[in-house]
Amino acid sequence: MRLLIVDDEVDLSESLRRGLINEGFVVDVANDGVTGAWLAHENPYDVIVLDLMLPGKNGYTILKEIRAEKNWTPVLMLTAKDGEYDEADAFDLGADDYLTKPFSFMVLVARLRALMRRGAPERPVNITVGSLELDPTRHKVTRGDAVIELTAKEYVILQYLMQNADTVVSKLQIMDNAWDAAFEGSENIVEVYVGYLRKKIDVPFGLNTLQTVRGMGYRLVADTPAP
Template identity: 40%
Template sequence: MKILIIEDEKKIAKYLKQGLEENSYTVDIAHNGIDGLHLATHENYDLIVVDIMLPGINGKEVLKQIRNTGIHTPAIFLTAIDSVNDKVNGLDIGADDYIVKPFSFSELLARIRACMRRRTDNYVSNLKTGNVTLDPKTRKVFRDKQKIELTPIEFSILEYFMRNPGQILTRTMISEHIWDYNYESFSNVIDVHISRLRNKLEKDFDKGIIHTVRRVGYVLEERD
């Protein structure tokens, strides 16, 4: 598997490259956003690890431009910026995960494996709950005949709900499914994403489809 690391701190980049190559990954490095964007859009990678604070072009803009070209390579932000708003924004831009420095290398490896599992799962059939339909293959969502545009994280959360209809999903379960780890720092992020997901699914319809189970979590089900 080939990984692109976009990281301006050379010691960290060298450490990541060595550790990943010891785990049988092939690694390319870019030390600024301009070179990173060029490599990401001209070479084929299985995963991109990108810092946010980069010279030339910052990491968020790099990922925006990558996604705007239609490239859906899994991407992980690896950054010292740790506010909830930054995490939400980074995931909304199109990152598959968000890791805050300082980090453990074993955690990074686990997150990389989780990203690849999510991307390689071969789901074929459509999922349907009430009048909501989700196609895992084309990543399209409809409620009745209305197409619902979702961010990658919102799509992943909805898919998880739709594979477990009627089951109460706790914040811990959702965080472990989406990010492969359970961290309290992700609790508010999950609530924000579910609030936005609800708004997109329910704003033009009379009935809700995602319901809060107080002090427990959330459930997806059609109710009278």
């Protein structure tokens, strides 16, 4: 049971290290973000305990780098920041648990053991259509080396189209997937968002992958040069 603690409070880190060793853990400690990121990259851990506010490189950055490397080691965020947006951001970036300071040592141990029993979960597989790739874990869309910034609605529509690549989907099907039942607008809203998507995923790259099938709907295909 090997874990990594990345926290810049030296006294707290040492206290945790001693206590966790007594609980049967093998513990590595880093007191800055750069060292913590390097250790996480170089060594296999069962759990990583990661503070948010760190010198050199903050916890959000380290978490993003870990997940970008397809490293799914469970991460428990340990921080003095208790805002709901901070917690939401941590989970969005791929954290598995979140504990605010001050905390009970026994609660920490219980959560660590729970994460270890759960193990590194299998994460969503990226969806690829030609050079277009969607990463469900990080809500990130790229075409080649270019990152494509999408709104939440654009992302949901693109994900649905990519999941049904090479298949014609109707406006109604897109609406059922991207809007809730309370939406009372026209199906023409789909045309608007398809236009937004084309300007982001096709036009800058000289492609025509998000195609209109007249009278039927839309189809997303692999890289096709624009006429």
